[in-house]
Amino acid sequence: MTDDPGHYDDLAARHVSIRRVLRLFAPYRARIGTVVALMILASAIGLAGPFLLRAIIDIALPQQDLSLLAWLAGGMIAAALASAGIGALQVVLSARIGQAILHDLRVRLYAHLQTLSLRFFTGTRTGEVQSRIAGDIAGLQSLMTETANELGRSLSAVAMTAVAIVILDWRLALFVLLIVPVTVLISARVARLREALTFRQQARAADMSAAVEETLSAAGIILSRTMGRGPWLTQRFARISRDLAQLEVRSHTAGEWQWSLIGFALATLPALTLLAGGLLMQTGTPASIGTLVAMIALQEQLLWPFEQLLEVARDARKTRALFARVFEYLDKPVEITERADPVTISRSDMRGAVELDHVSFAYAGQCVRAVDDVTLTIPAGSHVAIVGPTGSGKTTLGYLLARLYDVEAGAIRFDGVDLRDLGFATLSQMLGVVSQEPYLLNASVAENLRFACPEATGAQMIAAAKVAQIHDHIAALPEGYDTLVGEGGFRFSGGEKQRLALARTILRDPPILLLDEATSALDTRTERAMSQALDALAKGRTTITIAHRLSTIRDAEMIVVMRRGRMVETGTHAALAAKGGIYAGLLASA
Numbered sequence: 001m002t003d004d005p006g007h008y009d010d011l012a013a014r015h016v017s018i019r020r021v022l023r024l025f026a027p028y029r030a031r032i033g034t035v036v037a038l039m040i041l042a043s044a045i046g047l048a049g050p051f052l053l054r055a056i057i058d059i060a061l062p063q064q065d066l067s068l069l070a071w072l073a074g075g076m077i078a079a080a081l082a083s084a085g086i087g088a089l090q091v092v093l094s095a096r097i098g099q100a101i102l103h104d105l106r107v108r109l110y111a112h113l114q115t116l117s118l119r120f121f122t123g124t125r126t127g128e129v130q131s132r133i134a135g136d137i138a139g140l141q142s143l144m145t146e147t148a149n150e151l152g153r154s155l156s157a158v159a160m161t162a163v164a165i166v167i168l169d170w171r172l173a174l175f176v177l178l179i180v181p182v183t184v185l186i187s188a189r190v191a192r193l194r195e196a197l198t199f200r201q202q203a204r205a206a207d208m209s210a211a212v213e214e215t216l217s218a219a220g221i222i223l224s225r226t227m228g229r230g231p232w233l234t235q236r237f238a239r240i241s242r243d244l245a246q247l248e249v250r251s252h253t254a255g256e257w258q259w260s261l262i263g264f265a266l267a268t269l270p271a272l273t274l275l276a277g278g279l280l281m282q283t284g285t286p287a288s289i290g291t292l293v294a295m296i297a298l299q300e301q302l303l304w305p306f307e308q309l310l311e312v313a314r315d316a317r318k319t320r321a322l323f324a325r326v327f328e329y330l331d332k333p334v335e336i337t338e339r340a341d342p343v344t345i346s347r348s349d350m351r352g353a354v355e356l357d358h359v360s361f362a363y364a365g366q367c368v369r370a371v372d373d374v375t376l377t378i379p380a381g382s383h384v385a386i387v388g389p390t391g392s393g394k395t396t397l398g399y400l401l402a403r404l405y406d407v408e409a410g411a412i413r414f415d416g417v418d419l420r421d422l423g424f425a426t427l428s429q430m431l432g433v434v435s436q437e438p439y440l441l442n443a444s445v446a447e448n449l450r451f452a453c454p455e456a457t458g459a460q461m462i463a464a465a466k467v468a469q470i471h472d473h474i475a476a477l478p479e480g481y482d483t484l485v486g487e488g489g490f491r492f493s494g495g496e497k498q499r500l501a502l503a504r505t506i507l508r509d510p511p512i513l514l515l516d517e518a519t520s521a522l523d524t525r526t527e528r529a530m531s532q533a534l535d536a537l538a539k540g541r542t543t544i545t546i547a548h549r550l551s552t553i554r555d556a557e558m559i560v561v562m563r564r565g566r567m568v569e570t571g572t573h574a575a576l577a578a579k580g581g582i583y584a585g586l587l588a589s590a
């Protein structure tokens, strides 16, 4: 889809405008002003050279005035020195501005992606996100800093030189400047060609980073080894890499012969100028030899920045392709938003009552509701278990409780407040989640625990780990709490990861605990020990357990049975078992 040029044009038109790009520069107005002033100064000083040259040829040399010659030559050296010094200063300053702007953009994009709902992340490849934050912004970085630099420097040089050429001899100037529109036209064509290619190239680069991310991770390697698909994956990677290489070559070489034409046209200018100078000799007001030499020197001075300017225009279009990809993500709507004046509740005032009021939800593009008209009141401090066959909507219900998605109809309330009215901080303080596949950051055990509660003391951390029955294991490791957990927690077993995740949630001390199959990876002994710990922990807390293993939830005050998104049975274990319905069937098949 991203390869379709029509798609690209539409995307770029929707997200990128000059105004929007300029807004990124706005906070750095003063510094940009300084750089522009330096550029103008450098080009103005640079211009003195040809005029000094003319004076040497037309006055100092014919008159054999050595002292004037020394002054004029010294002036030429001083001008070259000053413009080189100012040029260097201006490069440093503009590099700093460019980096600052891109840093802002990168952080804005990261912060924006942090606020997007789970829907975005379940529908997007991780490698794609990474490629936009890292790859596209890095591309912009080199393009923009160089482009902005060149633009300023070349533009002022070209403008100044053009003025100087006109002052020298307007007739020759007219002749020289005639070539400008032709080259600009050719260059615009090449730029258009390369812009679309850049977009495709970045999309391929994202494919590549997604492929690496997906398959060169611990989980990816396990999958490819156990399925014997390593060679196939390598072939797939080779295909993406070859595509990328070809696009890379095309985007660098597209329109190359047109580009050479520009170079040729500019290279013929000195010869044509001399020819024109010769023709002017026939008129009543010929150009002096000094003027002709100075004119050619100025042209030399003009050609390089002019070529640079054309290249800048070409690269500027490439940046449009990169901006399109970055802005597309920046424009993704935030679905889960915090109200302007959210309700906040202090920890001591939280009770932990949960109420589901005719809650319904369907995943995007699905006509069947994953949760369908669920109404349930969970009193503060009670233990409710949610069971049901696979795919019945239990995990989805958990997502709704954590407001990872918003309900489509109905409402969920904690302590009588609609989740959509609660402040984000209050919500995450109220509900602690231990999910089916706990995720650990690739950091030390202590850092993982402190992620939940940065101000936790060592003693608090140990206490939480003890409750989660993981302290002895951590303490026995050579590096104890400083042990690195590995990518995704691979250093630890499934059961250990679950217990670490539990310890992490315990540290937050939430009044409502949501355990989604949280004890599924534990052996029976550890599970029994942990369930005692959880019982102790559950005192004064509301506990909602999403369970497959019915043995773990026999003591729940209420068991809710779900089927195809609907709540079909509720009651205690004894009552439901005696009733002989779905729950009894699940028990029988367990």
Ligand SMILES: Nc1ncnc2c1ncn2[C@@H]1O[C@H](COP(=O)(O)OP(=O)(O)OP(=O)(O)O)[C@@H](O)[C@H]1O
Pocket: 122, 363, 364, 366, 370, 388, 389, 390, 391, 392, 393, 394, 395, 396, 397
């Ligand atoms: N991101 C998603 N997009 C579309 N459909 C989804 C998505 N996630 C889950 N579903 C569908 O929603 C339904 C409910 O899924 P859910 O994960 O809530 O079931 P579950 O009861 O937790 O199952 P299990 O016990 O197997 O974990 C399923 O039919 C599932 O295929």
